[in-house]
Amino acid sequence: MAYWSDLxxxxxxxxxxxxxxxxxxxxxxxxxxxxxxxxxxxxxxxFPTIKFLNPNVHHCDLRLTKHTFFHLSSSSDNDAPGxxxxxxxxNPGELHLFNPFSRTLIKHLAPNLPxxxxxxxxxxxxxxxxxxxxxxSNTSNENDNMDYYNMEHQKVAVTFINSNNNVNDYVFLSTxxxxxxxxxxxxxxAWTFLDDYTLGYDDRSIFVNDWCLHxxxxxxxxxxFYAVTNSGRTVAIKVTDSSLTVTLLKSSIIGGDKKCLxxxxxxxxxxxxxxxxxxRLIKVHGVEIFKLDREEQKWVLVKNLExxxxxxxxxxxxxxxxxxxxxGNCIYFHFKNLDNKDSCCSEVKDEASMDxxxxxxxxxxxxxxxxxxxxxxxxxxxxxxxxxxxxxGWVTSARMITSP
Numbered sequence: 001m002a003y004w005s006d007l008x009x010x011x012x013x014x015x016x017x018x019x020x021x022x023x024x025x026x027x028x029x030x031x032x033x034x035x036x037x038x039x040x041x042x043x044x045x046x047f048p049t050i051k052f053l054n055p056n057v058h059h060c061d062l063r064l065t066k067h068t069f070f071h072l073s074s075s076s077d078n079d080a081p082g083x084x085x086x087x088x089x090x091n092p093g094e095l096h097l098f099n100p101f102s103r104t105l106i107k108h109l110a111p112n113l114p115x116x117x118x119x120x121x122x123x124x125x126x127x128x129x130x131x132x133x134x135x136x137s138n139t140s141n142e143n144d145n146m147d148y149y150n151m152e153h154q155k156v157a158v159t160f161i162n163s164n165n166n167v168n169d170y171v172f173l174s175t176x177x178x179x180x181x182x183x184x185x186x187x188x189x190a191w192t193f194l195d196d197y198t199l200g201y202d203d204r205s206i207f208v209n210d211w212c213l214h215x216x217x218x219x220x221x222x223x224x225f226y227a228v229t230n231s232g233r234t235v236a237i238k239v240t241d242s243s244l245t246v247t248l249l250k251s252s253i254i255g256g257d258k259k260c261l262x263x264x265x266x267x268x269x270x271x272x273x274x275x276x277x278x279x280r281l282i283k284v285h286g287v288e289i290f291k292l293d294r295e296e297q298k299w300v301l302v303k304n305l306e307x308x309x310x311x312x313x314x315x316x317x318x319x320x321x322x323x324x325x326x327x328g329n330c331i332y333f334h335f336k337n338l339d340n341k342d343s344c345c346s347e348v349k350d351e352a353s354m355d356x357x358x359x360x361x362x363x364x365x366x367x368x369x370x371x372x373x374x375x376x377x378x379x380x381x382x383x384x385x386x387x388x389x390x391x392x393g394w395v396t397s398a399r400m401i402t403s404p
Contacts, residue, residue: 012038024126027340047170049136050184052151052191061137064172065090069100069316073324074394076121081385083327083392086316088132100157100387101364103132103152110390126195128263128318131156150177153315157220161187168305171239173225178332179214181227185239199227199235199246219261219317221268226292228259228270229250236297249299258282258335262317263281264308268292270299271312271331282335285374287367304369305329325384331367332377332386337351339361 014037016028029036052060067088074080086098097106133151156174166235169187176182181194213229220226225237232253238245253259256272263269274286290299307328308321314335364387366376377384385392 004091005032009038047186050133050186050189060135063136064156065132065134066129067098067103067132067316068129069318071125071127071323072395073123073125074121075123076082079395082323083325083388083395084127084386085391100311101316102336103179103315110396112396113391114396117395125320125323126345127320130316130318131158131172133172138225155216155218155315157218157225159220159223159225159239161239173218173220173227173237175215175218175227181215181218183239194237198244199237199248216259217261217317219263219268221263221292222294226261226268228261230257230259232270232272234261234299246403247297250296253288253299254288255288258284260312260317262310262312264305264310264319264320265321269281269302269310271310271317273312273333275335280336281363284333284335284365285365287331291347305331323386325381325386327368327381329369330380331369332364333367336363 009037012035015027025039029039036256047064049061049063052062065088067086069084069086071082071084073082084100086100088096088098090096098104099106101212117230133154133156135150135152151174154175154177156172158170158172161169161171171183171185174182174184176193183192183194184190185192210274213233215227215229216230218227223238226234228234232255234249234252236247236249238247253270253272256274258273258275260271260273261268262271268291269364270290270292272288272290276283276285289302289305291302292298293300305328308319309323309326309328310319310331311317312331312333312335320326326332365374366377366380367374368380373380377387388398
């Protein structure tokens with residue numbers, strides 16, 4: 001049997017094709033010089049700016065950016081809880097840090113947070129990613145309705161056409177504050193509002209009147225876009241080089257009043273939340289979960305998440321399994337009332353405002369499927385530091401060790 005560092009290049013190539021994230025590739029390349037030279041380093045994608053709709057109407061440039069969720073845990077202390085964070089690579093080598101439950105950029109990092117981490121002392125897992133449309137224009141017209149052009153708080157899904165992660169040929173589908181779906185195709189630089197006529201036909205070609213329904217979430221799953229309205233009506237949208245195919249799922253999930261789409265392992269789930277509105281937060285008091293039956297193109301009720309955990313907010317939906325400081329078969333949710341203008345996400349200017357609003361764990365709710373329990377995170381997992389700020393002590397002590 002060959003020594004592991006002497007494995008043939010073709011076998012290493014085969015192993016690398018099964019990686020799910022750039023972090024997996026980086027970990028693989030870190031094993032030894034042979035493995036590092038056999039697999040190229042993953043490149044970070046930087047999308048060009050996009051003129052929003054008609055550039056003659058309003059000067060608004062958008063950039064599609066990718067946010068990646070990470071779970072950090074201590075390599076030396078098995079009892080230390082884990083920590084969740086989110087980052088954006090703004091420019092090559094320049095990283096921005098975010099609260100995993102929001103799109104608020106942390107402008108002022110904690111003084112004791114190291115700018116480099118010693119990864120021999122910290123385990124890093126990449127959990128998933130999301131895309132954001134940022135307005136990068138230098139000027140704006142105050143007379144225009146800026147809400148129409150503000151895409152930063154919309155849900156965005158991306159798929160790549162013809163080749164894997166080809167930044168020159170991608171399609172994104174986004175919700176819009178009008179309640180409609182907005183699609184952009186990079187190859188032809190074309191925007192399209194997908195109206196009710198485009199999305200309103202079922203398998204019998206009968207038009208479904210959907211004027212009053214708003215699309216609230218979108219996701220890419222196995223190369224197909226899925227979008228859901230606030231009444232649970234779901235469409236599957238397949239985009240190819242020359243066509244757009246729309247399939248209406250057979251049943252709508254009418255029960256709750258807030259729908260979230262999330263990928264869990266090899267499945268697509270819809271989380272249906274029963275909520276109460278408060279001046280500051282949207283509180284959850286009931287949950288149902290449905291799994292997509294891909295063959296039948298319908299939603300099927302499921303009773304538990306097994307060992308998986310789901311994290312939901314107004315902006316983010318991702319899942320994980322086996323995380324330190326996190327119990328499986330649970331949903332962790334954080335919904336700010338975005339109708340409260342004082343609570344809308346904005347840049348955090350000081351540590352006090354970060355602590356008082358963005359990072360308080362008592363604003364994180366938990367639903368435990370096993371116990372049928374609803375409660376705050378600090379009631380459910382008293383020692384959890386998943387969303388703590390400043391970061392846990394074992395993070396701030398993991399500074400990069402340099403030679404004298």
